[in-house]
Amino acid sequence: MKAEIVSTGTELLLGETLNTSAHFLTGKLSALGIEVDYHTTIGDNPERLEQVLRQAIGRTDLLVTTGGLGPTVDDLTKELVAKVLDLKMELDPSSLEHIKQFFGRRKAPMPLNNEKQAYFPKGSKILPNHIGTAPGAIIEKNGKTVIILPGPPFEMTPMFDNYVWPVLQQKIEPDVERMNERVLKVFGMGESAIEEVLADLMGLPNLSMALLAKRAEMHIRLVVRSSKISEEAEEVLNRTEEEIRRRLGNKVFGRDQETMIGIVGQLLKNEQLTIATAESCTGGLLGAALTQEPGSSEFYLGGVVSYANSLKQGLLGVSAESLNKYGAVSEEVAKEMAAGIRSKAGSDLAISTTGIAGPDGGSAQKPVGLVYVGLAAPEGIQAEKIQLYGERESVRQLTVQAALNRVRVHMLNSERRIQSGDG
Amino acid sequence: MKAEIVSTGTELLLGETLNTSAHFLTGKLSALGIEVDYHTTIGDNPERLEQVLRQAIGRTDLLVTTGGLGPTVDDLTKELVAKVLDLKMELDPSSLEHIKQFFGRRKAPMPLNNEKQAYFPKGSKILPNHIGTAPGAIIEKNGKTVIILPGPPFEMTPMFDNYVWPVLQQKIEPDVERMNERVLKVFGMGESAIEEVLADLMGLPNLSMALLAKRAEMHIRLVVRSSKISEEAEEVLNRTEEEIRRRLGNKVFGRDQETMIGIVGQLLKNEQLTIATAESCTGGLLGAALTQEPGSSEFYLGGVVSYANSLKQGLLGVSAESLNKYGAVSEEVAKEMAAGIRSKAGSDLAISTTGIAGPDGGSAQKPVGLVYVGLAAPEGIQAEKIQLYGERESVRQLTVQAALNRVRVHMLNSERRIQSGDG
Numbered sequence: 001m002k003a004e005i006v007s008t009g010t011e012l013l014l015g016e017t018l019n020t021s022a023h024f025l026t027g028k029l030s031a032l033g034i035e036v037d038y039h040t041t042i043g044d045n046p047e048r049l050e051q052v053l054r055q056a057i058g059r060t061d062l063l064v065t066t067g068g069l070g071p072t073v074d075d076l077t078k079e080l081v082a083k084v085l086d087l088k089m090e091l092d093p094s095s096l097e098h099i100k101q102f103f104g105r106r107k108a109p110m111p112l113n114n115e116k117q118a119y120f121p122k123g124s125k126i127l128p129n130h131i132g133t134a135p136g137a138i139i140e141k142n143g144k145t146v147i148i149l150p151g152p153p154f155e156m157t158p159m160f161d162n163y164v165w166p167v168l169q170q171k172i173e174p175d176v177e178r179m180n181e182r183v184l185k186v187f188g189m190g191e192s193a194i195e196e197v198l199a200d201l202m203g204l205p206n207l208s209m210a211l212l213a214k215r216a217e218m219h220i221r222l223v224v225r226s227s228k229i230s231e232e233a234e235e236v237l238n239r240t241e242e243e244i245r246r247r248l249g250n251k252v253f254g255r256d257q258e259t260m261i262g263i264v265g266q267l268l269k270n271e272q273l274t275i276a277t278a279e280s281c282t283g284g285l286l287g288a289a290l291t292q293e294p295g296s297s298e299f300y301l302g303g304v305v306s307y308a309n310s311l312k313q314g315l316l317g318v319s320a321e322s323l324n325k326y327g328a329v330s331e332e333v334a335k336e337m338a339a340g341i342r343s344k345a346g347s348d349l350a351i352s353t354t355g356i357a358g359p360d361g362g363s364a365q366k367p368v369g370l371v372y373v374g375l376a377a378p379e380g381i382q383a384e385k386i387q388l389y390g391e392r393e394s395v396r397q398l399t400v401q402a403a404l405n406r407v408r409v410h411m412l413n414s415e416r417r418i419q420s421g422d423g
Numbered sequence: 424m425k426a427e428i429v430s431t432g433t434e435l436l437l438g439e440t441l442n443t444s445a446h447f448l449t450g451k452l453s454a455l456g457i458e459v460d461y462h463t464t465i466g467d468n469p470e471r472l473e474q475v476l477r478q479a480i481g482r483t484d485l486l487v488t489t490g491g492l493g494p495t496v497d498d499l500t501k502e503l504v505a506k507v508l509d510l511k512m513e514l515d516p517s518s519l520e521h522i523k524q525f526f527g528r529r530k531a532p533m534p535l536n537n538e539k540q541a542y543f544p545k546g547s548k549i550l551p552n553h554i555g556t557a558p559g560a561i562i563e564k565n566g567k568t569v570i571i572l573p574g575p576p577f578e579m580t581p582m583f584d585n586y587v588w589p590v591l592q593q594k595i596e597p598d599v600e601r602m603n604e605r606v607l608k609v610f611g612m613g614e615s616a617i618e619e620v621l622a623d624l625m626g627l628p629n630l631s632m633a634l635l636a637k638r639a640e641m642h643i644r645l646v647v648r649s650s651k652i653s654e655e656a657e658e659v660l661n662r663t664e665e666e667i668r669r670r671l672g673n674k675v676f677g678r679d680q681e682t683m684i685g686i687v688g689q690l691l692k693n694e695q696l697t698i699a700t701a702e703s704c705t706g707g708l709l710g711a712a713l714t715q716e717p718g719s720s721e722f723y724l725g726g727v728v729s730y731a732n733s734l735k736q737g738l739l740g741v742s743a744e745s746l747n748k749y750g751a752v753s754e755e756v757a758k759e760m761a762a763g764i765r766s767k768a769g770s771d772l773a774i775s776t777t778g779i780a781g782p783d784g785g786s787a788q789k790p791v792g793l794v795y796v797g798l799a800a801p802e803g804i805q806a807e808k809i810q811l812y813g814e815r816e817s818v819r820q821l822t823v824q825a826a827l828n829r830v831r832v833h834m835l836n837s838e839r840r841i842q843s844g845d846g
Contacts, residue, residue: 011635011644013449013459014604022464023441036436037471039464041445044633048460071615074633105812111615131813132636152636154817212434277707277728283719284702284710287728291706294783294815302730304738305700305710311725311768315738345734359717392717 001034001171004060006052008077009067009151010043020153021066028160032168033179034062044074053084057144062168067151069134071113077148078137082121085141089119092126092135099133124148127163131155138167145171180233184220184244185254187405194218197247207236215394216401217260220244250409260404261289267411268299268349275407276345277303278316278337278352280328281371285400286353301345306337316340329354329366334374334383342376349410350376351403355388357395369395373403375410424595426457427483429475431500432490432574433466443576444489451583455591456601457485467497476507480567485591490574492557494536500571501560505544508564512542515549518558525556547571550586554578561590568594603656607643607667608677610828617641620670630659638817639824640676640683643667673832684712687827690834691722691772698830699768700726701739701760703751704778704794708823724768729760739763752777752789757797757806765799772833773799774826778811780818792818796826798833 005022012019019041026036037060042048049068056063068077082089096118103110117134120126127136127149134150136159147164149156186194191211195202198220202209212219222240226233245252254263268275277286283305290300304315309328312318318336326332334354342350355371362368369388374381384406388398428445435442442464449459460483465471472491479486491500505512519541526533543549543560550559550572557573559582570587572579609617614634618625621643625632635642645663649656668675677686691698700709706728713723727738732751735741740763745755757777765773778794785791792811797804807829811821 010633013462014453018446019442019462026436030437037465037468038475039436039442039462041462042460045460052461070634070636072618072634105810106613108613108616111619113618114615131817152638154638154813158814276734279707279710282711283714283723284700284707284712284726284728287702287707287730288705288711288819289707291728291730292816294781296706297730300706300730302728302734302738303707304727305707305714305725307710307714307720307723307725308768311699314769315725315727315767344738345731357717393715396711 001061003029003034003036003062003064004056005036005039006049006056006063006065007039007041007067007151008044008049008065009041010074012041012067013043021149021151021156024153024157025064025066025160028165029062029064029168030179031181032165032172034168034172044068044076046076046080049076050080050084053080057084057146061143062145062147064147064149066149066156069117069136069148069150071111071116071133075116078120081139081146081148085121085139085144085146087121087123087139087141090122092118092120092124095120095126095135098128098135102133125167127159129155129159130162131158136163138164180224180226180230180237182222182237182241183256184222184241184252185258185260186218186220186248186251187216187253187260187401189218189248189251191218194220194248198244201240201243207240209240216398250412253405253408260401260408261292264404264408264411265290265293265296265299267408269295271411273348273411274299274301274345275349275351276301276341276347278341278350278374279303279305280307280312280337280353281355281357282353282396282399282403283307285396286351286403289400289404301347303341303345303350312337316344327366329356329370329372331372331374331383331385334372335376335381336374338374338376338383339381348378349407350374351407352376352383353399353403355386355395355399357392357399359392371395371399371402373399373406375406377410377414379414424457424484426452426459426485426487427479428459428462429472429479429486429488430462430464430490430574431467431472431488432464433497435464435490436466444572444574444579447576447580448487448489448583451588452485452487452591453602455595457591457595458602467491467499469499469503472499473503473507476503480507480569484566485568485570487570487572489572489579492540492559492571492573494534494539494556496536498539501543504562504569504571508544508562508567508569510544510546510562510564513545515541515543515547515558518543518549521551521558522556548590550582552578552582554581559586561587601649601656603647603649603653603660605645605660605664606679607645607664607675608681608683609641609643609671609674610639610676610683610824612641612671612674614641617643617671621667624663624666630663632663639821673835676828676831683824683827683831684715687831687834688713688716688719688722690831692718694834696771696834697722697724697768698772698774699724699764699770701764701773701775701797702726702728703730703735703760703776704780705776705819705822705826706730708819709774709776709826712823712827724770726764726768726773735760739767750789752779752793752795754795754797754806754808757795758799758804759797761797761799761806762804771801772830773797774830775799775806776822776826778809778818778822780815780822782815794818794822794825796822796829798829800833800837802837 124137137148139146224233306312317340322332337352352374358368374383547560555578560571562569631646647656729735741759760775775797781791797806
């Protein structure tokens with residue numbers, strides 16, 4: 001099955017808004033083995049939109065549109081899809097009810113122009129919108145499928161996952177060529193270092209391996225093509241994964257949908273350990289990462305954002321002496337911050353960050369990007385010095401990843417010590 | 424001048440790589456007053472690429488391509504542009520020299536296939552690449568301009584800024600139509616409510632007004648077209664902005680590049696006030712927002728992430744009685760959290776968040792999305808109850824925006840009281 005994505009919205013053509021929806025959709029469609037041949041982005045211009053829709057429906061099996069479902073006169077996607085497919089527009093009473101309820105919950109009357117959002121090309125399968133007022137739709141005609149989705153990514157992505165994914169899964173014929181894919185995620189090694197270690201695996205005939213640099217991670221993407229979901233392909237992926245993990249060891253922190261924070265949370269849950277945070281340069285980002293997933297209250301107690309030195313002293317008990325002698329960005333202060341929050345919060349582990357996020361505040365001795373990550377555990381207190389590069393937000397995000405990785409490596413090492421009986 | 428962007432690269436159609444280049448380029452072209460009508464993204468497929476290039480060159484004045492300049496046989500952008508424009512490919516000796524030097528610096532011989540990167544359509548103006556091996560090119564024929572740029576954003580963006588921007592600036596005739604743009608940002612009002620209040624302004628002949636829903640904000644985008652940067656157009660924008668602000672009042676929090684956090688930071692700096700945070704459901708996101716911009720240490724002291732109730736009591740002094748009687752998500756606890764951190768941190772203002780981010784933990788009395796935002800100030804302590812909708816991460820982000828907006832509105836009101844002498 002061949003697919004095409006059409007995104008509408010003048011904001012996408014002004015450089016204001018990044019088209020993350022097309023990115024999300026191609027990822028999902030590729031995962032289903034559906035080949036995306038074209039993305040097209042156009043503004044809210046009826047003539048151009050109609051022409052693009054006509055061209056797309058003419059050459060593809062599956063057309064996915066995003067945007068143009070709002071209540072204003074600019075929003076014309078449904079109307080033009082109906083025109084191109086020669087279908088009438090019809091009111092869907094249950095969508096109208098949903099939109100009225102949406103405003104009802106907010107104690108507001110439904111504005112008249114929102115009624116437009118309840119009209120669809122005749123024969124549409126309606127896709128509920130649990131976040132906003134614009135439902136989506138799936139339309140089938142003459143062997144073509146058109147899927148109409150709202151523009152805002154936070155409305156579009158849950159609608160796709162809940163209502164479109166299952167429909168597409170059913171459509172996929174079992175004998176279509178599939179890409180059996182696996183992604184291994186690496187922290188703390190660069191592209192060329194990985195390439196050197198894995199060079200001999202990269203030229204294998206039935207396996208494609210690609211390295212992809214992410215902000216704080218490297219991804220190794222393995223693909224085996226097969227005529228169906230084959231055990232053989234899985235077998236090749238398993239063997240390759242095993243070999244890569246053998247060579248890279250702890251540097252591989254996860255695979256596929258696994259994230260650093262997900263892995264760290266799982267390790268903490270498995271061992272029934274709690275953790276607390278003391279943050280300076282990350283300003284709360286580490287706590288935000290630790291509480292990203294539901295269920296984080298099982299292991300995360302909380303922490304202190306000690307941005308000002310007065311709070312490092314007052315809330316964490318960092319000594320004035322260390323602050324004066326070594327400065328706030330130092331191994332000593334990182335250790336005292338971690339020890340301080342561990343004792344205040346009564347947690348098993350505690351992690352701290354202090355560094356120079358920039359762009360100002362750097363010096364020859366302590367350049368922008370210098371960060372200390374402290375870790376307090378029953379086994380003792382340590383701090384790690386890291387030199388990061390990049391803009392302020394990069395330095396902060398990389399610090400969060402480095403801190404989480406510190407916790408991960410610590411727990412893996414403790415585990416191994418316990419298992420091998422030398423701890 | 425009308426423009427079109429064509430991005431090639433199979434990685435863009437696998438959902439792996441976000442197309443930030445198209446975003447960057449549309450922003451730059453719009454800023455020059457060049458209207459971008461289409462983006463198209465396609466894989467490294469010669470037939471489709473040729474067809475898309477032919478269509479684009481047929482209907483636009485300026486075509487910008489990214490990608491397909493690598494050394495492999497898949498990389499065909501230059502070759503196909505030459506074919507569509509009926510030009511021969513020619514070796515550029517100085518580019519070849521540059522590529523050889525690139526490998527020389529890395530103490531490696533130049534692989535033979537890299538020689539391909541030194542060939543260009545005849546008559547090209549070559550654009551040097553200071554980062555990688557693939558030079559870009561500008562080609563003019565029959566009144567059409569084609570600009571060929573490399574795919575990796577870190578190679579493409581400096582090449583554009585250094586070599587393409589000046590050329591385009593010269594091309595823009597002084598009497599070309601320009602879009603004079605202004606964006607007003609609104610918090611706490613939905614799309615239809617704004618549309619109703621501004622309906623009569625939306626049909627004006629020389630002004631276009633569009634509403635854009637962001638996750639926690641609405642943007643009102645005003646555009647006045649004029650033959651040059653005219654004072655008259657500025658005047659229309661100013662008058663319209665004034666009228667919108669008169670109607671929407673405090674709901675308008677900023678314009679153009681201004682952000683909620685930027686505005687709040689500026690207000691705090693202007694009044695030389697400090698602030699501290701006590702976060703539960705936001706887990707550190709509020710502190711992270713307040714420390715996003717450099718210079719935030721002028722107003723932000725820090726705070727406590729009291730995720731567990733034990734930390735609400737231990738670090739903030741919230742009473743066991745309130746926690747038992749009203750629960751952690753309550754007006755009383757929000758107030759005690761704000762009061763507690765204000766006293767511990769010694770800040771002028773303090774803001775707190777406690778709520779049910781979901782997806783679990785909701786009940787009939789306290790549904791998912793119920794949030795209290797507390798504010799402690801010299802004038803007293805208050806808490807606001809908010810019901811939010813959406814996924815966990817949306818609820819958390821919206822809570823941060825609501826908390827920042829709470830601070831903003833408080834400061835604007837205090838300001839007005841002081842100015843009018845009734846405070």
